[in-house]
Amino acid sequence: MGHTWTILKRELASYFTTPIAYVFIVIYLFLSGIFAFYLGNFFGRGQADLNSFFTFHPWLYLFIIPALSMRLWAEERRSGTIELLLTLPITMWQAVAGKFLAAWAFMAIALALTFPMWWTVNYLGEPDNGVIVASYIGSLLMGGAFLAIGACISSLTRNQVIAFIVTAAACLLFVLSGHPLVLDFFKGWAPAFLLQAISSFGFLSHFDSITKGIIDLRDLVYFASFIAFWLFANVVVIEMKKAD
Amino acid sequence: MGAMVEIKNLSKRFGPITAVDDISFAVQRGEVLGFLGPNGAGKSTTMKMITGFLAPDSGSVRVGGDDLELSPMAVKQRIGYLPEGAPLYADMTPYAFLDFCAEIRGFRGDEKRRHLDDVVAKVHIEQVLSQPIATLSKGFKRRVGLAQAILHDPEVLILDEPTDGLDPNQKHEVRTLIRTMATEKAIILSTHILEEVDAVCTRAVIIAHGRLVCDGTPAELEARSRLHNAVTLLVRSGAINGAQQQLRALAGVDSVELLEEHDGVARFQIYPKDGHSIVSSVGEAAREGGWRIEELRVERGRLDEVFRAVTTGSTSREV
Ligand SMILES: Nc1ncnc2c1ncn2[C@@H]1O[C@H](COP(=O)(O)OP(=O)(O)OP(=O)(O)O)[C@@H](O)[C@H]1O
């Protein structure tokens, strides 16, 4: 645990010693504002809630999270520091967890900086703050799931551009598999249990149910096991591909 | 207590290439082992296996009595490692980076501070401590890499080409540093600079095509040279041809080569049979012939010649 914390600190600090942190946060806030106000018609809806803000998070994360995760391992490979890191007296799990948690913590910071939205709705009306808290938690969990995929894919290559594109594609798959468009395609002919499986495999059904304000244990278990699975894959990939 | 580092039958393949082929050796405390071999011989791959970065296909590594496979943590704690090219986190400052390494090595508070101050002074990086590593000169980067390796005062040091690309002064400094640490550690360093072997190593191994072809002290390796105990003779004489004839006729002399001749001075290289000493008979012949000797020197043998002989010799045997 101690080593995981040390690695987390180093990683998190390195976001802030480069312009990455500031660029990321500014663009994240800008885009989530655009999505909420223009596409989501935040004011026009005349409702005091943050639905229009959270609805777009899966789509926002689709390209903003791969930008955060692409360097996690690809950069270590490119610069050769992976050799330094993995010959220190730490376990592979500590390295993988430390890096993942750093990226996740950074994402949490960016998400927390959207608090003026919360303020605004509380100023304008009387929103259900319980729903908003749940939505924030759901968004954080979904972001963690995106990041776990991204960390694993980043460990497959030394090229950050490849890591970005492949991660975005993989995440798209998991977003789409719960989307009505895809479900409609299967609806006509696929058996109900398959439909159920496809939908519960994707992010959307879980995210939607959390943003309705219901924190169901099953959704938490889904995201937790999803993250654990991809981090496990991350460990396996690095063990197998250390030399390249 | 056995050897500090003990490697047995280590092998590693990359697809069709056998990078390391059944290598065994041991290094004791107090030894500085020079790891020599042509490009692609498998030096770095061997080091990566000793430090636990790569898993060997077969064979075992023991460090300080612990098996790497069974207790990797114990082994990694004993080792300080400078990977080839000294990779570093470029966006960190040397201070932040070394602080990170110190914490991973388990130092906290005053103890951490002491270790950091100590190592910073040892490698002389005081003036660049808070400058991003990306902006440092190669010499400083290498020192930061070395600092990271020696920070926890490890019993075993593995240095992959520690002086590669440094200017002569910096090379000298790094070698001095290595020598000062040599007595209480077991050190393995790879290098392409053969003079380094004489300067810092107590023992050298040469590998070629993944196989160990030579293992001995620098003096033992030099003794394998054709030049070992050869005599270089500089004479001022009218009768150079006569001198050459006479030298060739001496007992124990294998051949005589006229290296150069100008201004009435001739430089001979006299090779002995089977590396025996011939300097006394050469001296005697000179005295009897009444030659005016400008210089008379016994060669110890040249490492580069031995290096070339054993590393290219093994290819011709294989192919
Ligand atoms: N990750 C890898 N994948 C495939 N082949 C590799 C890999 N790493 C090393 N090799 C091959 O293994 C052989 C030994 O390489 P190694 O880097 O150990 O040589 P070296 O002795 O350190 O050479 P140099 O003096 O140039 O540093 C080479 O043929 C190299 O191409």
Ligand SMILES: [Mg+2]
């Ligand atoms: Mg090498």
